[in-house]
Amino acid sequence: MADTRDRLLTATAELFRRQGYNGTSVKQVTTAAHAPFGSLYHHFPGGKEELAEAVIRTSGDAYQQLFELIYAGAADPASAVTDFFDGAALVLEETDYVDACPIGTVALEVASTNDRLRAATADVFAGWMHAASSRLQSAGIPPGQAAALATTMVAAIEGGFMLSRAARSPEPMRSVGRLVRQLVVAALAEAAASTR
Amino acid sequence: MADTRDRLLTATAELFRRQGYNGTSVKQVTTAAHAPFGSLYHHFPGGKEELAEAVIRTSGDAYQQLFELIYAGAADPASAVTDFFDGAALVLEETDYVDACPIGTVALEVASTNDRLRAATADVFAGWMHAASSRLQSAGIPPGQAAALATTMVAAIEGGFMLSRAARSPEPMRSVGRLVRQLVVAALAEAAASTR
DNA sequence: TCGGGTCTAGAGCGATCACTCTAATAGAGT
DNA sequence: ACTCTATTAGAGTGATCGCTCTAGACCCGA
Numbered sequence: 001m002a003d004t005r006d007r008l009l010t011a012t013a014e015l016f017r018r019q020g021y022n023g024t025s026v027k028q029v030t031t032a033a034h035a036p037f038g039s040l041y042h043h044f045p046g047g048k049e050e051l052a053e054a055v056i057r058t059s060g061d062a063y064q065q066l067f068e069l070i071y072a073g074a075a076d077p078a079s080a081v082t083d084f085f086d087g088a089a090l091v092l093e094e095t096d097y098v099d100a101c102p103i104g105t106v107a108l109e110v111a112s113t114n115d116r117l118r119a120a121t122a123d124v125f126a127g128w129m130h131a132a133s134s135r136l137q138s139a140g141i142p143p144g145q146a147a148a149l150a151t152t153m154v155a156a157i158e159g160g161f162m163l164s165r166a167a168r169s170p171e172p173m174r175s176v177g178r179l180v181r182q183l184v185v186a187a188l189a190e191a192a193a194s195t196r
Numbered sequence: 197m198a199d200t201r202d203r204l205l206t207a208t209a210e211l212f213r214r215q216g217y218n219g220t221s222v223k224q225v226t227t228a229a230h231a232p233f234g235s236l237y238h239h240f241p242g243g244k245e246e247l248a249e250a251v252i253r254t255s256g257d258a259y260q261q262l263f264e265l266i267y268a269g270a271a272d273p274a275s276a277v278t279d280f281f282d283g284a285a286l287v288l289e290e291t292d293y294v295d296a297c298p299i300g301t302v303a304l305e306v307a308s309t310n311d312r313l314r315a316a317t318a319d320v321f322a323g324w325m326h327a328a329s330s331r332l333q334s335a336g337i338p339p340g341q342a343a344a345l346a347t348t349m350v351a352a353i354e355g356g357f358m359l360s361r362a363a364r365s366p367e368p369m370r371s372v373g374r375l376v377r378q379l380v381v382a383a384l385a386e387a388a389a390s391t392r
Numbered sequence: 393t394c395g396g397g398t399c400t401a402g403a404g405c406g407a408t409c410a411c412t413c414t415a416a417t418a419g420a421g422t
Numbered sequence: 423a424c425t426c427t428a429t430t431a432g433a434g435t436g437a438t439c440g441c442t443c444t445a446g447a448c449c450c451g452a
Contacts, residue, residue: 004429018308022218026410036431041411043429048410098308104358105304111361112214112294122362148371151359155372158358159351162300165307166318175344176351183375186382200399222440232401237441239399244440 005043007033012055013102020105021052021117052106053120059102060124064131077139078184081153085160085177089170092161097168100161128154136184140191149187156180201239203229208251209298216301217248217313248302249316255298256320260327273335274380277349281356281373285366288357293364296357324350332380336387345383352376 011033015024026048030037044051067084074080091099107121132150137143156176163172207229211220222244226233240247263280270276287295303317328346333339352372359368 020216020218020305022216023305023309025408027408036429037411037433038413038431039429096308100307105301107358107362108301108304109216109219111296111358112292113219118362118364122364125359125362148375151368151371152352152375155352155355155359155368156348157355159353159355162303162307162354163321163347163351166303166314166321168314168318172347172351175347179344179348179379182382183379186378221438223438232399233403233441234401234443235399 004033004035004039008035008040008043008051009055009058011035012051013059016052016055016059016106017100017102018098021109026051049114049116052117056103056106056117056120056124060121060127063101063103063124064128067128067131071135077136077188078181080135081181081184082177085157085173085180088157088160089164089173089177092164092173093170097165100165101158104158104161125154136187139188140195141187142191145187149183152183153180200229200231200235204231204236204239204247205251205254207231208247209255212248212251212255212302213296213298214294217305222247245310245312248313252299252302252313252316252320256317256323259297259299259320260324263324263327267331273332273384274377276331277377277380278373281353281369281376284353284356285360285369285373288360288369289366293361296361297354300354300357321350332383335384336391337383338387341383345379348379349376 008029012024012029015028015032026040027037029051030040040051041047044054046053070083070087071077071080074083088100103121103124106117107125110117110121112118129147129150132153133143133146136146136149141149156179160173160176163176164170204225208220208225211224211228222236223233225231225247226236236247237243240250242249266279266283267273267276270279284296299317299320302313303321306313306317308314325343325346328349329339329342332342332345337345352375356369356372359372360366
């Protein structure tokens with residue numbers, strides 16, 4: 001069945017979120033996925049590392065789609081930012097500060113210890129930044145500025161997750177979102193002024 | 197000797213930086229610290245967890261002192277921000293992206309799995325934000341706005357570490373720093389305008 | 393010179409780690 | 423009905439995990 005593979009991926013993503021890469025054992029994964037132990041090594045012959053890379057890339061894509069969905073539903077780039085940060089804050093609150101970015105914890109863990117996984121996280125971050133950057137450019141912000149703004153948005157989201165989870169409070173995420181919104185508003189105003 | 201304890205703390209901080217809490221074994225710690233294995237449990241009877249808490253708190257204090265040092269040497273709050281972010285970017289570059297925040301990785305790892313360590317990281321972050329906030333208030337920014345700005349600074353630093361380490365590039369940290377500086381400049385201008 | 397703490401030193405403990413191996417089963421094509 | 427491949431199933435592997443335990447070394451006041 002192909003869905004054993006999917007169950008392994010989603011169970012691993014869930015576990016990575018709350019306890020990271022090193023804190024998650026393969027036994028835990030197969031138990032949570034209701035999958036036989038041997039199946040993990042059938043679907044991911046490279047073992048834990050291959051599983052982790054697949055989780056990083058698929059979770060990264062899923063998160064990007066969430067971003068695009070929110071962006072599409074928002075009136076303008078500035079309110080998209082608010083929707084995204086406030087939405088993340090709300091989800092954190094409702095899930096007891098567990099349901100955060102499935103990439104962030106792993107990204108820091110592997111950055112200096114596993115180049116394959118490090119590269120996978122870098123690809124995911126680059127994809128997010130590219131998506132955000134092109135939206136901002138479509139709204140009239142020049143490429144260089146849009147890229148810097150997109151980088152800051154991603155950094156702020158990840159930093160917001162860290163602070164909100166540590167403090168067990170949605171406030172850091174919301175505060176950060178308001179200031180990122182301010183940056184977007186300023187960039188849009190500047191762009192509008194220069195094209196006039 | 198009290199300095200065995202210190203060697204254990206600094207060696208652990210170094211290891212936590214590059215491989216996190218779960219990725220660091222106590223055997224590794226004692227080897228790196230050139231300390232006998234038994235000494236770890238003499239100085240930290242609570243074992244790995246007690247050691248980790250001590251590392252979180254002492255490293256947090258050390259980082260705060262670094263911030264205050266940079267702030268004291270800067271001409272104004274805005275250039276202090278630039279100095280801090282660009283300094284972090286430079287250190288990352290020079291240390292092969294290893295010498296980042298010793299708290300960040302651990303904070304995400306333990307946020308949902310170890311309440312004692314989670315509380316320690318929350319205390320450290322709160323200390324940093326309080327320090328930054330009071331500096332900003334001294335520069336004339338109202339308390340609520342200063343607190344939000346301080347939160348965003350810390351989130352941006354941590355997010356910048358994550359992106360720069362993943363991409364193995366100092367650029368994300370620098371880009372984020374420039375935009376955080378812009379927020380500080382705007383807040384200072386607003387404060388100056390309102391007191392006139 | 394002698395006790396009595398502090399600290400060093402590392403062998404050894406059960407538990408758990410990621411992973412391998414063999415065997416049974418399922419399902420599709422002929 | 424009969425393969426043949428894909429997948430399930432889990433016992434068993436050596437290595438490593440955090441930690442305990444005992445024994446010796448060191449230092450200081452009496």
